[in-house]
Amino acid sequence: MPDMLVKLYELPDFAGLLDELRGAGVEIRPAFSFEKRIVGDWITAHFSASWAAEAERGFAATPVSTLVAVEDGILLGFGSYDCTALGFFGPTGVREDQRGRGLGTALLGACLKAMWDKGYGYAVIGGAGPVEFYRKAVGATVIEGSVPGIYRNLLKAQPLEV
Ligand SMILES: CC(C)(COP(=O)(O)OP(=O)(O)OC[C@H]1O[C@@H](n2cnc3c(N)ncnc32)[C@H](O)[C@@H]1OP(=O)(O)O)[C@@H](O)C(=O)NCCC(=O)NCCS
Secondary structure: OOOEEEEHHHOOOOHHHHHHHHHOOEEEEEOOHHHHHHHHHHHHHHOOHHHHHHHHHHHHOOOOOEEEEEEOOEEEEEEEEOOOOOOEEEEEEEOHHHOOOOHHHHHHHHHHHHHHHHOOOEEEEOOOOOHHHHHHHHOOEEOOOOOOOOOOOOOOOOOOOO
8 A cells, every 4th residue: 555645725715614524523633642542442433453552642742633523422533644754744544434424535635734734734644545535535646665655574463472
């Protein structure tokens, strides 16, 4: 999975989508620090423990750099930035039965806008799985030669006796 590059100075305007979702009862916002356990456990259950560890890194930042999609107190999805590495977007994920509602695009757009506001000119989507999704949503382009990128010589789960 290659990394992708996003021009933050040419981001589409996501305000309409965010308003539409708000009207439908879904808020996209930074998580609160006291929600860290809920978010981490949810990501582990729906995705993986390593994605949870990355997203939990965002709770050390001010403002928190893990954003959540919330409807009636229920977590539907999340997106993180400055977690895997500085300047990186991700991980991100939407609950399987909620996909296709625009939540993934809204989380992506809100995170990238936050990165622009923070002062970045470009964002990197680390190890982009759904390349077409990112190309279509924000005009992201594949970074040639970015496999395995930073993801090399990674630790495996360690036997306890080692
Ligand atoms: C990728 C993901 C976050 C998208 O979330 P979502 O809420 O379904 O996205 P949206 O509803 O905003 O989709 C917007 C568009 O992208 C398309 N799209 C969604 N997922 C896609 C994928 N994996 N590949 C290609 N296109 C995709 C949708 O079909 C939709 O197209 P449309 O506007 O023509 O209908 C979600 O599919 C997911 O959680 N995937 C598993 C985790 C993952 O791969 N995370 C990314 C790691 S880099």
